[in-house]
Amino acid sequence: MNELNWLVAAPEIFLLVAACVIALADLWVMDERRRVTFWLSQASVAVFTLMHANLLSNGLATGAAASVNALQGLMVSDPMGHLLAVAAGVAVMITLAYAQPYIGSRELSKGELYVLTLLALLGVSVMISANNFLVIYVGLELMSLSLYALVALRRDHAVATEAAMKYFVLGALASGFLLYGMSMMYGATSSLDLPEVFNAIQTGKINPTVLTFGVVFIVAGLAFKLGVVPFHMWVPDVYQGAPTAITLMIGGFPKLAAFAVTIRILVEGLSGVAHDWQQMFMFLAVCSMAVGNLAAIAQTNLKRMLAYSGIAQLGFMLLGFTPTVVAHNTLNAANGYSSAMFYVITYVLTTLGTFGLIMFMSRQGFESDEVSDLAGLAKRNPWLAGVMTIFMFSLAGVPPMVGFYAKFAILQALVSTNEALYIGLAIAAVMLSLIGAFYYLRVVKVMYFDEPKDAAPVPAQGPVGILLAANGLAALGLGLMPEGLMALCRQTIVAALAS
Template sequence: MPESLLASLNLSVASAEIFMVSAICVVLLVDVFLSDRSRWITYALTLLSLVGVAIVTVKTGVSARVSALEGAYVADPMGDVLKLFAYGTVAVAFMYSHDYLRRRGLFKGEYFILGLSALLGMMVMISAGSLVTVYLGVELLSLSLYAMVAFDRDSGVAAESAMKYFVLGAIASGTLLYGFSILYGLTGTLQLDELALAVREVGPDKLGLIFGLVFIIAGIAFKFGAVPFHMWIPDVYHGAPTPVTMFIGSAPKIASFVLAIRVLAEGLDSMVASWQGMLIVLSVLSMIIGNVVAIAQTNLKRMLAYSTISHVGFILLGILAGTGIGYRAAMFYTLTYVIMAIGSFGMILLLSREGFEADRIEDFRGLNRKSPWFAAVMMMLMFSTAGVPPFVGFWAKIAVLGAVVDAGLVWLAAVAVLLSVVAAFYYLRVVKVMYFDEPSDSVAVEGGGVVRALLTVNGLAVLILGIFPGALIDLCARVLP
């Protein structure tokens, strides 16, 4: 290949993705020749791959926006931060899952390889500079998650959940692609920066563009899990093995956020008046349905599923503000939510043991008497998720509400506050069960030292970031001006 062509492609800025593809191939090849007793090698290689790609990302980090692959790939500070956060989230998810998978005979290479493939899809989405690149990342992430949900081959419930997820996901992907094709037909470009200029020339009020936007919003809403495209979340969260539920409920939210930012805030920024109204409807419906239906749940995974839907409504609040302040608030909320969600599912993994899934709210009864510290950790996670000060979830909600008020949507902020009060009920119910109900059994809390240490750090993180939220807020402000 001529050097001039290599220079024009600027592949060096995509070193992280190249490294991850190579690492996946290596892990896959090594895992083929391993016995079940040697599967720890796959686990170790997976964690080493995550460390390696983090180092590569730091080494090749940029201080300003850089394009590569003729505009199909974009590197910027926001992308670097989100990638590093995604690596850490995936690594924590793998470490939380280790003991659970071993106890149930599910400690297989497929889980880790599919997880790395899903991470690669997130990385592609984060650095997408073209609608084609966006779609490639979406599909790589989605296909990996479909397979992960059906990872437990002996579980009929998991298989059913995977089929529902696959069918609905295929429809959503087709919807998203159809919207992209309409944009291309009207503007003649797939590059996001060129698309922004072309939309202004065509006219943001053109009926064809609005028609395409409707399909794009529907696709984005499905990937987020916003109402009325939320029907897959409760079934998938409940039916999938808990480590897979934890994976789906954490890191992919970063990809969903960046999908909305790249397509709406960058490519369709001149159509903000059109997509703002659509997102208002999605946001309000998500907060209402998510919080109200969560009250009736007795299964903790399903409760957290509806909780996710309500939090998606809050993330959309920041995005629909259509301002830099709103985008930064949405990014801050997304990162905060990922920290809280992965810790909550980590607690379910900690309390689970062979033949027992701690996925019902009543399974946490009397946890304070069996393990006061981990009851406190779960309490901190629930309080933070509910938005109770001084935990970081409180500041995330304040940031989003402030952006909405600045955008002149005071009534929307009032609705969000009211529904946050409703949400506090089902989070406090978990705390009440842990501290005021009698234990249902006398079995001690199991779990290895690594899981216990990680959960301790996870719980303290929501408290420390709540007391000192400035560091994370400033980081979002620096990388997303």
């Protein structure tokens, strides 16, 4: 059993040791660009990702016995967790690659940035593999505190400091909601282990009133972390105020952890009271799509527009959780959850590209974060304009981009229930997505039809340019051939539901 504990926790233990070693090694790095620290961080994240990829392949090969509890039931090793950890690791590597030139020109290239990024990834990994409420909370705080510090890394920048304060105060409020909900959950079920909470609800050994209040507070806390309406107030200000590299870290891989925790708590632990949180998710989803899409239309700042876009996108993702417990139908469950998982992974992929291109367009003393800054980009660099068009079309759900298939999978999960309520939700989602298409297509219009402020060509050489091209091709390729990733998501979700 001790050997199993080490194997299950090996990637997290390695990442923690690597972060400590890099923090010490950086003291002897004299290079202002921190190239040694950058490559050590990339190598550490790559090893972490490969370790989870190995566990994923072993778990899929094992089949029914793929889910294993360890550390006295505090952690779970299953294919879903390993797939999300692999996606988070890849997202961090791409984020650091996009960020290195950007932070180098803004005096942000410090050892603390890399160490805090690794610790945030560690928090994400702990949340993904947690099987206990307190472990989830520890992972959440590790991730959140690291991100608060990253936003405030530019101490001489008033806007970034203000964004960090808002993020910290509202993030602490969200953590308080979650912790209060968890305490109620313990009062209702006499346990903090998710399997025992599930069993207590199934056997009826609960205090139903306390349990209902606990579910409300937990859903509110999760909604804060996802950044959906009406708990979205921190998202636009933090996205706009933080340096773009840090904005990408907030809007990227933490979304995978939020999805994982939603599955762990609400599906694996609280599926017995799904009728309670399911209705709340319907409300959150529709409000997020409506407010996010309508507010984004009025934005002229590109990062702020993408913040409201993210609120709408995550609202759409939440729809995947709503039809999945009809008559306890396992097929509906696997269909909805796997569609939501595919959606969040591909959303992170597209987010990486959009913010990566914003950083690529930025230069010393100039942030390319206004929609008007992209004016005439097709004339200055047709290739960059084409890549950005792919990302905008994907977010809008235009075929054949991956965003179209992700939306289609969610809608198919809703319609396949053959119930009027879910078909109505699907119709509302389509109508609100049509509204959202306006501001994505406006960016394309600005790039191709507006006159550029600066007629000088934009160079697109170098590793970051190649990475942007690969990112754009991935968004297009997964839209043309989504079956592999979708099948993998379905397989991992089925294994998680069977455990």
